[in-house]
Amino acid sequence: xxxxxxxxxxxxxxxxxxxxxxxxxxxxxxxxxxxxxxxxxxxxxxxxxxxxxxxxxxxxxxxxxxxxxxxxxxxxxxxxxxxxxxxxxxxxxxxxxxxxxxxxxxxxxxxxxxxxxxxxxxxxxxxxxxxxxxxxxxxxxxxxxxxxxxxxxxxxxxxxxxxxxxxxxxxxxxxxxxxxxxxxxxxxxxxxxxxxxxxxxxxxxxxxxxxxxxxxxxxxxxxxxxxxxxxxxxxxxxxxxxxxxxxxxxxxxxxxxxxxxxxxxxxxxxxxxxxxxxxxxxxxxxxxxxxxxxxxxxxxxxxxxxxxxxxxxxxxxxxxxxxxxxxxxxxxxxxxxxxxxxxxxxxxxxxxxxxxxxxxxxxxxxxxxxxxxxxxxxxxxxxxxxxxxxxxxxxx
Amino acid sequence: xxxxxxxxxxxxxxxxxxxxxxxxxxxxxxxxxxxxxxxxxxxxxxxxxxxxxxxxxxxxxxxxxxxxxxxxxxxxxxxxxxxxxxxxxxxxxxxxxxxxxxxxxxxxxxxxxxxxxxxxxxxxxxxxxxxxxxxxxxxxxxxxxxxxxxxxxxxxxxxxxxxxxxxxxxxxxxxxxxxxxxxxxxxxxxxxxxxxxxxxxxxxx
Numbered sequence: 001x002x003x004x005x006x007x008x009x010x011x012x013x014x015x016x017x018x019x020x021x022x023x024x025x026x027x028x029x030x031x032x033x034x035x036x037x038x039x040x041x042x043x044x045x046x047x048x049x050x051x052x053x054x055x056x057x058x059x060x061x062x063x064x065x066x067x068x069x070x071x072x073x074x075x076x077x078x079x080x081x082x083x084x085x086x087x088x089x090x091x092x093x094x095x096x097x098x099x100x101x102x103x104x105x106x107x108x109x110x111x112x113x114x115x116x117x118x119x120x121x122x123x124x125x126x127x128x129x130x131x132x133x134x135x136x137x138x139x140x141x142x143x144x145x146x147x148x149x150x151x152x153x154x155x156x157x158x159x160x161x162x163x164x165x166x167x168x169x170x171x172x173x174x175x176x177x178x179x180x181x182x183x184x185x186x187x188x189x190x191x192x193x194x195x196x197x198x199x200x201x202x203x204x205x206x207x208x209x210x211x212x213x214x215x216x217x218x219x220x221x222x223x224x225x226x227x228x229x230x231x232x233x234x235x236x237x238x239x240x241x242x243x244x245x246x247x248x249x250x251x252x253x254x255x256x257x258x259x260x261x262x263x264x265x266x267x268x269x270x271x272x273x274x275x276x277x278x279x280x281x282x283x284x285x286x287x288x289x290x291x292x293x294x295x296x297x298x299x300x301x302x303x304x305x306x307x308x309x310x311x312x313x314x315x316x317x318x319x320x321x322x323x324x325x326x327x328x329x330x331x332x333x334x335x336x337x338x339x340x341x342x343x344x345x346x347x348x349x350x351x352x353x354x355x356x357x358x359x360x361x362x363x364x365x366x367x368x369x370x371x372x373x374x375x376x377x378x379x380x381x382x383x384x385x386x387x388x389x390x391x392x393x394x395x396x
Numbered sequence: 397x398x399x400x401x402x403x404x405x406x407x408x409x410x411x412x413x414x415x416x417x418x419x420x421x422x423x424x425x426x427x428x429x430x431x432x433x434x435x436x437x438x439x440x441x442x443x444x445x446x447x448x449x450x451x452x453x454x455x456x457x458x459x460x461x462x463x464x465x466x467x468x469x470x471x472x473x474x475x476x477x478x479x480x481x482x483x484x485x486x487x488x489x490x491x492x493x494x495x496x497x498x499x500x501x502x503x504x505x506x507x508x509x510x511x512x513x514x515x516x517x518x519x520x521x522x523x524x525x526x527x528x529x530x531x532x533x534x535x536x537x538x539x540x541x542x543x544x545x546x547x548x549x550x551x552x553x554x555x556x557x558x559x560x561x562x563x564x565x566x567x568x569x570x571x572x573x574x575x576x577x578x579x580x581x582x583x584x585x586x587x588x589x590x591x592x593x594x595x596x597x598x599x600x601x
Contacts, residue, residue: 223402
């Protein structure tokens with residue numbers, strides 16, 4: 001690091017622009033050299049191959065540069081070379097924890113492009129699967145976040161135990177635990193059987209009990225409160241101007257949920273609330289997810305009760321030789337991590353001319369430095385954990 | 397009081413720890429190679445080719461080498477070469493068959509799109525998951541002899557789906573037979589009419 005960089009960073013230090021409860025006052029007389037630490041890409045706390053170049057003064061972070069792209073696999077260009085249907089299994093591999101919502105967002109974009117209608121039963125099944133995905137994703141996130149805090153194993157294993165029950169449902173419906181490839185343009189691939197619906201109903205009935213247990217274990221725990229409250233604060237203004245969406249945005253107190261704003265699918269028929277935080281710190285982001293899971297259970301119960309009979313696929317939907325007319329469409333839904341959107345530009349050929357993804361965790365990651373400044377390295381780990389990233393989606 | 401949350405949390409872990417000794421439902425893991433979970437019917441991993449008759453697998457492949465799956469496969473792991481001659485297919489119609497049909501399972505991503513686009517019910521998803529090999533090239537490139545599995549095996553792994561497929565194929569075969577019979581009858585009638593014009597009833601009395 002050059003002398004001028006050092007001087008610039010030292011001058012920043014006198015006015016740290018993020019004030020958390022844990023920020024130590026740094027005295028100029030103790031300033032030594034700044035230390036550059038490269039965290040990752042092979043660090044277990046970075047949730048994949050993600051690298052943070054952290055500049056430290058003592059233990060305080062004065063600069064953080066995220067480096068990603070280690071998992072880049074040309075996803076968007078690949079989407080332009082395969083057919084519309086052929087992109088569907090690739091969307092599973094974006095955010096591999098929530099393949100059902102990725103499928104839905106992509107199917108929605110193509111349906112908009114082709115003017116394809118979706119039967120009512122399929123819409124209900126999509127809601128059921130999206131809410132199951134939300135449960136799965138948030139449960140895992142809470143487990144991983146606690147692992148990052150240092151609760152080694154127990155919460156994560158409890159979370160994974162419950163996740164496995166949801167994955168069993170996905171597997172018996174779609175044939176694969178994580179790479180579901182289930183949604184189609186104009187409906188869903190297979191009709192859920194009565195047995196499957198009973199299984200989903202049982203899970204929805206039981207999940208609240210698990211959440212009670214999970215919350216007894218974590219929410220009131222003094223160590224977790226001390227570690228997470230006041231850490232990684234994000235202001236609503238910054239969150240909005242950076243385009244942050246999902247639980248990250250709602251933890252800052254901004255009421256923005258696409259299920260209410262866009263009212264896509266059959267969501268307007270369900271009665272649910274959008275939980276909001278007011279500090280925008282790590283603890284709020286954790287609590288938002290727990291509260292969202294409780295709302296998801298409510299939606300699940302209503303959707304399972306109101307599931308209509310009828311076809312699961314639009315009989316006019318085309319599988320082979322699918323060529324939407326020239327035009328463009330943007331389909332977006334509220335995924336567990338935020339707004340997941342697909343932008344498609346068609347020139348009338350079997351492949352999209354342009355295929356663009358709006359990945360929620362990538363855009364949420366852009367405010368990482370602003371949240372981490374003034375905190376310690378250990379806090380940077382839990383702040384990154386609370387952003388909820390999946391590198392398959394960040395790097396594409 | 398400070399510490400209450402911690403103690404409550406410890407209570408939860410204690411309950412789970414003790415519970416796993418008493419309640420079998422709490423045991424969520426199994427001893428894998430000795431015990432195996434029952435796979436759900438929908439489970440899929442790699443494709444196989446359906447044959448009608450296990451004793452003559454290459455002669456009774458349902459595949460007619462139309463190459464739709466080859467075109468639709470997203471990672472392009474299927475390679476097909478058409479035959480020069482024809483043989484009757486499941487509905488009795490003379491069709492081409494694949495002289496070469498290869499699937500590179502190291503490329504395949506188990507997405508099931510080949511199964512969905514196949515109009516002849518010829519390719520289906522297998523459930524064999526213990527497929528580790530020490531050779532990563534030829535052992536993972538499966539040819540048509542390795543891919544061919546009988547319809548009875550298909551019934552074994554996906555009973556509901558296979559029953560539906562069989563019913564649909566039987567209906568198609570019946571329709572084809574009826575059509576052929578009707579055509580034959582029409583042809584015979586026409587031949588009879590042509591052979592004996594005298595027997596034709598006079599148009600006017």
